[in-house]
Amino acid sequence: MVKKMRVLTSTAVVASLMVALLAACGGKEESPNTANPSPGTGTEVKEAAYPKSLTYWVSLNPNAAVTMKSYNEIAAYKELEKVTGTKVEFQHPPTGQEKDQFNLMLASGKLPDVIEYGWNAAPKGADSLIKEKRIIRLNELIEKNAPNLTKVLKDNPEFRKMITTDEGNIYVMPFLLGDPLLSSVNGPALRKDWLDKLNLQVPKTIADWEKVLTAFRDGDPNGNNKKDEIPYTYTINPENETDMNHLFVGAWGITADFFQENGKVKYGPIEPQYKEFLTTMNKWYKEGLIDRDYATTDGKLKDAKVTGSQVGSFSAYAGSGIGRYTTLAQPNNPNFALVGAPYPVLKEGDKALGQYTLPFTGLGAAISATAKNPEEIVKWLDYKYGQEGHMLFNFGIEGQSYKLDNGYPKYTDTILNNPDKLPITQAMAKYFIASWSGPIVQDKRYIEQYFTMPEQRDAQKAWMGADHSKVMPPITLTADESSKTASIMNDVKTYRDEMVNKFIMGSEPLANYDKFVQTIKSMGIDEAIKARQAALDRYNNRK
Structure with a gap:
C-alpha cells in the first residue's frame, strides 16, 4: 500500500482556515501527525507576475459538457481570471476523439501553451517528448516559481518520486489524490x-x-x-x-x-x-x-x-x-x-x-516547448496548489457552492440539492473541478460529501480493506x-x-x-x- 502522506505545515493564516485534506468533520484543527497534505500558503503567488493570456488544451469532462461549452464557464476559472488577470483560451477536443486529437497535435508541432492529459497514455514517454521539444522539463521552473507545489513535494517525497521520470524530469503540474480515502472508490x-x-x-x-x-x-x-x-x-x-x-x-x-x-x-x-x-x-x-x-x-x-x-x-x-x-x-x-x-x-x-488508484497516475498539465512565458504559466498553475486556489478548485465559491462550518467547507444545496435538478456531479462541474481531475491536490472532504448515503461510505470502507501491495x-x-x-x-x-x-x-x-x-x-x-x-x-x- 502506498505510504501515508505527511501533513504539510503552513502559516498562521492557513492554520486558521484548516483546509488540510484530512480535516475531521466539524473542522477541528489537525495535529501535525495527521497523514495528508494541505496546500501551500498561497501568499507568495499573489505577488507573482501572471501571464496576460494563454492557450490550454484539455478534454471537456462529460459532467461539465452538460451545461457548458468551455471551462471558461466554470465558476472557479472565472474567479481565477479575476485574481490573476490571465485570460485563458480553452481548447477542447471533440468528445471521443481525445486520444487521436492529442496524437495529431503532438505530431503537428502546433501546440497550445498548456496541455492537460493523462500522460501515461501518450505514445512516447515524457523524457522522449522533452527531448523532441514537445513539452519542457519543469523541475527548476517549479523550484523558482511554484512555492505551493514545491512545499507539497518537499513534505511528501513519495509524490515527487511518482511525478519524476526515470531521467529525473518533472513534466507536469500534477493531479494528486490527497488522501487514501480518494483511492478506493x-x-x-x-x-x-x-x-x-x-x-x-x-x-x-x-x-x-x-x-x-x-x-x-x-x-x-x-x-x-x-x-x-x-x-x-x-x-x-x-x-x-x-x-x-x-x-x-x-x-x-x-x-x-x-x-x-x-x-x-x-x-x-x-x-x-x-x-x-x-x-x-x-x-x-x-x-x-x-x-x-x-x-x-x-x-x-x-x-x-x-x-x-x-x-x-x-x-x-x-x-x-x-x-x-x-x-x-x-x-x-x-x-x-x-x-x-x-x-x-x-x-x-x-x-x-x-x-486502488495511486496518488499520481500520469494526469497533469504540461507546458509546451513553444510557450513563450513558461515561468509565468508555472506561477499561474501554482495558484491552484495554494490556500485560496485549493479551496476554489475543490469547493468553488464561498457563500454559493459551499459555506464554512467551524472551518469545514460544506457544500450548499446548490450542489447537494440543486434547484435545477442537476445531479451532484453536474452541479459540482459548474463550480469546480474536484469531481474529475486537473492540476490540483484533490481534497478528501469533497468525497466525504459526494457520498451522501451511508451505504456509499460503508461500501468504500469495505473496499479499502483490499491488498494494494x-x-x-x-x-x-x-x-x-x-x-x-x-x-x-x-x-x-x-x-x-x-x-x-x-x-x-x-x-x-x-x-x-x-x-x-x-x-x-x-x-x-x-x-x-x-x-x-x-x-x-x-x-x-x-x-
Whole structure:
C-alpha cells in the first residue's frame, strides 16, 4: 500500500482556515501527525507576475459538457481570471476523439501553451517528448516559481518520486489524490434487500459468493414468482481488464494484467492461478450464476437490469453505481437497497487484491516547448496548489457552492440539492473541478460529501480493506521499450479478452488453457514483462 502522506505545515493564516485534506468533520484543527497534505500558503503567488493570456488544451469532462461549452464557464476559472488577470483560451477536443486529437497535435508541432492529459497514455514517454521539444522539463521552473507545489513535494517525497521520470524530469503540474480515502472508490455491490429477504450475510469468500448467487438464482428474491433473476453480471471494460478492478480474480492473488510481487513483474493471465479463476467463472456461468448475456450488455441495458430488479450483484462505483442506482430505483421500488462487499478471498483471513488508484497516475498539465512565458504559466498553475486556489478548485465559491462550518467547507444545496435538478456531479462541474481531475491536490472532504448515503461510505470502507501491495506504480517505458512492446500488448489484450470470454462461456474448453498461455508467450509477452521489469527497477531506484 502506498505510504501515508505527511501533513504539510503552513502559516498562521492557513492554520486558521484548516483546509488540510484530512480535516475531521466539524473542522477541528489537525495535529501535525495527521497523514495528508494541505496546500501551500498561497501568499507568495499573489505577488507573482501572471501571464496576460494563454492557450490550454484539455478534454471537456462529460459532467461539465452538460451545461457548458468551455471551462471558461466554470465558476472557479472565472474567479481565477479575476485574481490573476490571465485570460485563458480553452481548447477542447471533440468528445471521443481525445486520444487521436492529442496524437495529431503532438505530431503537428502546433501546440497550445498548456496541455492537460493523462500522460501515461501518450505514445512516447515524457523524457522522449522533452527531448523532441514537445513539452519542457519543469523541475527548476517549479523550484523558482511554484512555492505551493514545491512545499507539497518537499513534505511528501513519495509524490515527487511518482511525478519524476526515470531521467529525473518533472513534466507536469500534477493531479494528486490527497488522501487514501480518494483511492478506493469501487468494488463489489449486492442487493441488500435480497440478502435480507433470503436471510443471507454479505459474502466474504468465493464460497460465500457461490452460496449467495445460488440463492439469488433459486430463491425468487425479486418476488415475481419467476426464475428470472440474474445473480451476477460482469462489467466488460477494456480499461479495467475484463472485469472492474480484479473482482473475483483478485481472490487468487493475481490480476488480469501486469502486477508486481516482491519486486517482480508478472502477467496474470499466464499464471497458474488464472486457470483456477477461469474454472470457477466457467462453473458459475454454466450454473446460471453469471449473466448469460454479459458480453453484449452495454451500460444502458445494465442500468435497466439493475433498476428493474433483475440483477443481484455487480461491480459498482460508490457514486455512479450505488448512489445513482438507489436514486433511480427507489421511486418504483422503495425496498431497493445496495450494500458494498469486501473484495472476496479464497479463505477467511486472506487478503484479496482490489481497486486502488495511486496518488499520481500520469494526469497533469504540461507546458509546451513553444510557450513563450513558461515561468509565468508555472506561477499561474501554482495558484491552484495554494490556500485560496485549493479551496476554489475543490469547493468553488464561498457563500454559493459551499459555506464554512467551524472551518469545514460544506457544500450548499446548490450542489447537494440543486434547484435545477442537476445531479451532484453536474452541479459540482459548474463550480469546480474536484469531481474529475486537473492540476490540483484533490481534497478528501469533497468525497466525504459526494457520498451522501451511508451505504456509499460503508461500501468504500469495505473496499479499502483490499491488498494494494501488488499494484504497479506509475512506471515509464523508454521510447524503445514502448515501441517494441506496444504492438505486442495490443495483440495480447485482443486475444486475451476474446479467449477469456470463450473460456467463461464454455465455447473454448479449459483443457486448452495451456495452449492459451503458449500463444500469449509466442506473441512476445516475455519481452513486455522484461520491459516493465526494467521500468519498475528504474522506478524503485528513483530518488
